[in-house]
Each structure stands twice: as structure tokens, then as C-alpha cells.
Amino acid sequence: MADDSSAHDSATPKADGTTRRDFLTLTASAVGAVGVGAVAIPFINSMNPAADVLAQASIDVELGDIQPGSSKVVMWRGKPVFIRHRTQTEIDKLQKTPLRELPDPQTDLERFAKNPAWLVVVGVCTHLGCVPNERRGMQTDGVDGGWLCACHGSVYDGSGRIIKGPAPKNLEVPSYQFMNGNKTLRIG
Secondary structure, eight states: OHHHHHHHHHHSOOTTSOOHHHHHHHHHHHHHHHHHHHHHHHHHHTTSOOHHHHHTSOEEEEOTTOOTTOEEEEEETTEEEEEEEOOHHHHHHHHTOOGGGOSSOOOHHHHSOSOTTEEEEEOOOTTTSOOOEEOSSOEETTEESSEEETTTTEEEOTTSOEEESSOOSOOOOOOEEEETTTTEEEEO
16 A cells, blocks of 8 residues: 555645656656757767868968969869969950850959959869869960860860860859958968
């Protein structure tokens, strides 16, 4: 009989209307919630970028050693970035390109409004991810310069716009900004 009375006592409401069972349920729920949080927080933190990835989030490039008409390739986030100091003749010619001739129409000024003298594009072909080669002194379809993806034949002009081949889009323009009076370029 003593067992029946103790079982009865756990379900018997106290003066405030709570039972011992309510207290045990609330306590078990609180411990469970803390346990879930203890497991979930490290799991969610494991999805954050690693320190080596964060270190590559942005890079600074000194522009002083890149003369007009020359290029430089830097690595950013494991991808090559083509930086070209364009001459006024190159810029004028690229700005006159008819958009109707381009598979992915964008004006040169849309792509490089921050400073048209500087081309900054991610050097990865938008077809299958190959790295195009700079076309120095080569002419394709009346276009001088630019890049050629030798793997599948995609041709990009001096603005990084696709002009021929299977690539569906222009070379990507990463986020960038000029610093120190246009002497330094920060990519990322």
C-alpha cells in the first residue's frame, strides 16, 4: 500500500496546481535542451570557413610596377586573377564593341566603371573552369589581345567578355577597390 500512496503523491497536485511529475518533465526538458545546444553549437561552428580560407579572403596588389599595356596574374582564393593596366587606345576600342555581337552583352564601362584603365577579372573560363591564356599579338575575329581558352576554344576580348566559343558568360569581375590614391588594389 505504501507503494500506491507514493505513486499517488507524485500525481497529486500541490497547492499551486503543480505535480512532482510536472517538475520532473520540466527538468528533463531543460537538461535535454542544454544537451542539444552543447552538440549543435560545435556542429554549426564547424561550418564556418577555416582560418587559412579567411586569410585569403582579400589580397592587396601594388599597381606601381604594372605599366600601361602590361598585365599581372595574382592568386586569390585559389584562382588566378588577371590584372591589366590598359592603354587609352585599348579602352577606346573596347568601348566601341557592338553589344549585339556579344553572347553575354555588357559594356566595358559596366564592367570597369571604378577605373577603366584597370581590368580585373577572375581568370577561370566560364565554360568548364580552365585557365585561359593571354593572347598577346594574336588576332581572332578582328579582336586584338584578350584571352584564349585553348581547351575548348573560348575567346575573350580585352574586357574579359566572351566573343567566341562555348563559354556562356564573360569572365567574372571580382569585388575590388582602389586604395592609396589608386596605387593599391584590394581584391575581395
